[in-house]
Amino acid sequence: MERRNEIARVTELHWKTLLLAGLLPILGCQPEEAVRISSFNGERAFAEVVALVKFSPRDAGTPEGWKAANHILERLEGFGVEAEIDTFVDMTPEGEKTMHNVIGQIPGKGGKWIILGSHFDTMPGIENFQGANDSGSSTGVLLELARQLSESGMVPEVGILFAFFDGEEGIAGYGENDGLHGSRRLAEQLVLTGRKESIKAMILLDMVGDKDLNFIIPVNSSRSLVQEVLEAAHATGHRNLFSLSPRITIIDDHVPFLEVGIPSINIIDFRYGSKPGLNDYWHTKDDRLENISSESLEAVGEITLQLLKQLAFSANTK
Numbered sequence: 001m002e003r004r005n006e007i008a009r010v011t012e013l014h015w016k017t018l019l020l021a022g023l024l025p026i027l028g029c030q031p032e033e034a035v036r037i038s039s040f041n042g043e044r045a046f047a048e049v050v051a052l053v054k055f056s057p058r059d060a061g062t063p064e065g066w067k068a069a070n071h072i073l074e075r076l077e078g079f080g081v082e083a084e085i086d087t088f089v090d091m092t093p094e095g096e097k098t099m100h101n102v103i104g105q106i107p108g109k110g111g112k113w114i115i116l117g118s119h120f121d122t123m124p125g126i127e128n129f130q131g132a133n134d135s136g137s138s139t140g141v142l143l144e145l146a147r148q149l150s151e152s153g154m155v156p157e158v159g160i161l162f163a164f165f166d167g168e169e170g171i172a173g174y175g176e177n178d179g180l181h182g183s184r185r186l187a188e189q190l191v192l193t194g195r196k197e198s199i200k201a202m203i204l205l206d207m208v209g210d211k212d213l214n215f216i217i218p219v220n221s222s223r224s225l226v227q228e229v230l231e232a233a234h235a236t237g238h239r240n241l242f243s244l245s246p247r248i249t250i251i252d253d254h255v256p257f258l259e260v261g262i263p264s265i266n267i268i269d270f271r272y273g274s275k276p277g278l279n280d281y282w283h284t285k286d287d288r289l290e291n292i293s294s295e296s297l298e299a300v301g302e303i304t305l306q307l308l309k310q311l312a313f314s315a316n317t318k
């Protein structure tokens with residue numbers, strides 16, 4: 001019954017379902033090596049969310065969206081991360097819109113890359129919308145990770161691409177021209193430029209700031225990465241935050257990468273509400289700073305950092 005309810009809720013809230021069986025490649029496991037970075041500062045990540053939500057609502061194709069993109073660019077450059085804005089025009093149910101992906105990179109020793117992704121746009125049409133959790137939380141965690149990694153001066157074995165996507169939110173529902181605009185754009189670019197083969201994995205964070213954090217990894221995530229995430233969660237003492245669902249599939253920015261054959265995973269807590277199990281804050285004016293916590297951002301940051309140790313900083317990575 002519980003699962004049935006979850007599925008009903010997901011459908012009701014416009015997460016569309018998709019079966020991607022057979023599209024999930026397998027990566028080899030790599031042993032972990034010690035890395036000098038040992039902790040993640042959730043307060044700093046929270047401060048990044050506070051700074052971002054000053055540009056709200058930051059809907060795709062709006063002046064505030066453009067300002068938010070520039071803000072992210074300035075933060076990355078301020079951390080010493082090489083970064084750029086990729087501006088593109090895409091069709092939406094409301095006609096063509098100009099959107100902006102922000103891409104930062106910390107090159108590795110070899111030619112391989114891991115993409116860490118988050119969208120930064122907000123769901124249109126919600127009065128007084130902050131989008132502190134969706135999409136501020138994941139953007140804040142990624143920015144703080146970028147700062148920490150860049151300022152450590154460490155060169156990873158595998159390069160890290162920080163991808164801040166515009167246009168994740170669909171206006172009428174997710175479809176070919178509605179939602180996932182930024183992630184589709186980057187996945188297409190990787191294919192067209194022949195860089196796809198250099199991407200080892202795509203790790204997406206979305207809605208990671210709920211005070212009552214519970215991640216259900218959707219079935220449309222690559223199995224090898226599910227194992228890596230669970231390992232990272234265990235190693236950081238956060239294994240209790242995760243469960244797996246054989247039935248819940250989620251359309252999010254990891255899907256365009258899965259579709260072109262890049263191993264991908266979505267770390268998302270899609271039940272964001274006033275009580276455990278409810279999702280009544282999602283896409284409402286209650287998605288505000290007071291309804292996310294630095295403790296949750298810290299837990300997610302620690303897990304992601306550990307994941308990078310396993311996948312990007314190990315001398316045995318391929």
Ligand SMILES: [Zn+2]
Binds near residue numbers: 169
């Ligand atoms: Zn959303």
